[in-house]
Amino acid sequence: MTTRVPLSTLSPEDLAAFLAEKQAAYTALQERGLTLDLTRGKPAPEQLDLAEDLLRLPTTHLDRSGADVRNYGGLEGLLELREIFAELLGVEVAQLICQGNSSLTLMHQTVTNLLLWGGPGSPRPWKDEDVVRFVCPVPGYDRHFSMLADFGIEMVTVPMHHDGPDVEAVRALVENDPTVKGLWIVPTYANPSGAVCSQEVAAALMAMPSAAPDFRIFWDNAYALHHLTEEEVKSADALSLAAASGNPDRPILFASTSKITFAGAGVAVMAMSEANKAWFLQHLGMASIGPDKVNHLRHVEFFGDAEGVRAHMRKHRDIIAPKFAAVDDALTAELEGLDIAEWTRPTGGYFVNLDVLDGTASRVVELAKAAGIALTPAGSSFPLGQDPRDRNIRLAPTFPTLGEVETAMAGVATCVALAAAEKLSGQD
């Protein structure tokens, strides 16, 4: 390493030398002809192998009540599976339903229902409002934002802190603007920041007055059980906090086994107040005669109980925690002390949030691509893909092998340093 003082404090000559060094390193990187992909939060094959026994299950076609899971019916999902996920998510069984292979689908259906019919407390269907806005903590999950854009729902951003969304910024919007109908949050090990919404922040979100009588919080707890350390954080109890504050219908919880068993062949769950559940099932009953209960039973047999799920998640942790450590190691080795990048060391979830020098994220992604390393497009974690500071990059290290992560991240670190040197040299 040539230096470990902040890059911005270098003399023009030292900066030129640093730039030249990084250009040479980058040329060498390109010459390796890599083809690596850190774009999406996908489980690795080794993780999927953990659930391979699912392919031989279930061993019976009868559920605990004696009902035939191969036939129609059971709109709420298999009771024994609902019991397992109610325990895991800390909700009542009666509040929870199990459905198909994707919580994203359940979220989409929920917004659709609100648009077409309104929900409990709605003065009218959302489609009949002049404008509907959602509060979007940023950085956040790109699929939430693209879905809202497709629905024509406007997005207003607030900062995401290490303990959840900026409460005062949320409050200023929610309390005063009746067009603010929703907020979308990944409360535990957020995508991409890894933030965990604290009990205090959760309580404030559930209790704050809202100008809209049908303000909804989409509590996308995709990573509730996806711990990367032995400290297994407990998600805030959104439903109880909301009910205690007199806003029982505000939060709707979503989760799935997409990153527990199989991505796309798992089960999705949803938990909510009695009124929200009756409302959701009423419309769901028009679209479905029941979920895939064979797959529900398959999962029940595979896990046994809630502790079976937790034990299974520890096997995932053993596979992916070293990959997250490799990300940190590579970034630390190349960038520590240069004051041109900050990154998270998440204790759970699927992502590392990398903030580079303002105005260089797009350049980093471009450099990486030209060196055969695919990164999520810069700005992906912001509504409409627009990062106002062009500094945010989402890293997804689970799918590649450990060796690939090490190689790719060393390359990314080179690109970060090179882009920063270009910028500070006035060469961008």
Place this chain on the structure above:
Amino acid sequence: MTTRVPLSTLSPEDLAAFLAEKQAAYTALQERGLTLDLTRGKPAPEQLDLAEDLLRLPTTHLDRSGADVRNYGGLEGLLELREIFAELLGVEVAQLICQGNSSLTLMHQTVTNLLLWGGPGSPRPWKDEDVVRFVCPVPGYDRHFSMLADFGIEMVTVPMHHDGPDVEAVRALVENDPTVKGLWIVPTYANPSGAVCSQEVAAALMAMPSAAPDFRIFWDNAYALHHLTEEEVKSADALSLAAASGNPDRPILFASTSKITFAGAGVAVMAMSEANKAWFLQHLGMASIGPDKVNHLRHVEFFGDAEGVRAHMRKHRDIIAPKFAAVDDALTAELEGLDIAEWTRPTGGYFVNLDVLDGTASRVVELAKAAGIALTPAGSSFPLGQDPRDRNIRLAPTFPTLGEVETAMAGVATCVALAAAEKLSGQD
């Protein structure tokens, strides 16, 4: 049997004797304390057993291309499954997608998309129209009607004939009324009439001018492969007929394996024009990262190819054809010649359509219920449950055992005769 002349021609004395005889038979029926159910078109356990090997499949987690079906992606569904169903439904593979467990869900999503965004050819989203109407051939499928009612879409009925909807009645609506945006039809072995839409009727439906530029025909081919005889009728080629008439985007085809493998744990398919497919996938991609490809592969391994599906359906036929024969036998034995009921002898599908004496369907269902025989509520096959002649009853004989069908249908026949005698005696 007391008589085989039309009941309406009996002298008052003979009618009174007939009524007394049927009242006695009904009392005896009640005393048997039956608990039988002919309400829904559900496969029998013996039919579900035909696909029990699915519970041990798939034997691999890789598809033909080498992709891991346990991971995200593949929005259109597994290619090898799409190939099988494209052959079975007589469409191009490129026109067909495979999704989750229910074609009803796909239909619901299609209407939702049209409401929120409009489709190819739409001047505006359907939600922004003052009124949207659908043409509904009657009798028809109750879930189509209840879904439309939930969406706030008005329903205009036309008669269903043995060869499909009354073309001239449809034309009068579709040609002149721009609020008529859709028509829903079960083209092959219709629910409940068993009608098969002829090539001529299909061609007329696809070719007729429409006042609405985005008129859609929901071609719900739920029973395309569900033959009850050795004559395996071929469905009209809706997509080709529509394309040849310059209306390629008019029809959207739906089907599923709900009554082929498992009801609720099967796969659903959809076929449509290139423009419709691009449109559908664009919005689907906001709600899903891909269908359950493990279940797709499971079905591919189970069937092997299209002929495997056809062979499987013949096993279904062997199980359920005797139940349909038992329905006909029971009704013939009790009612033939009385001129108080007509019923279908379907060559496929899941239902028998029973038309009783005008004004007595509700009474028949009531009598049956009081004798422990559950029938679908009278009027179920009409929009909003309103049969203007109160004569239509949908019988679903697949789920009960053959013995149960025989017992139940003998009881139903008694109820039909009793209700007619009451009516003609002025006792209703």
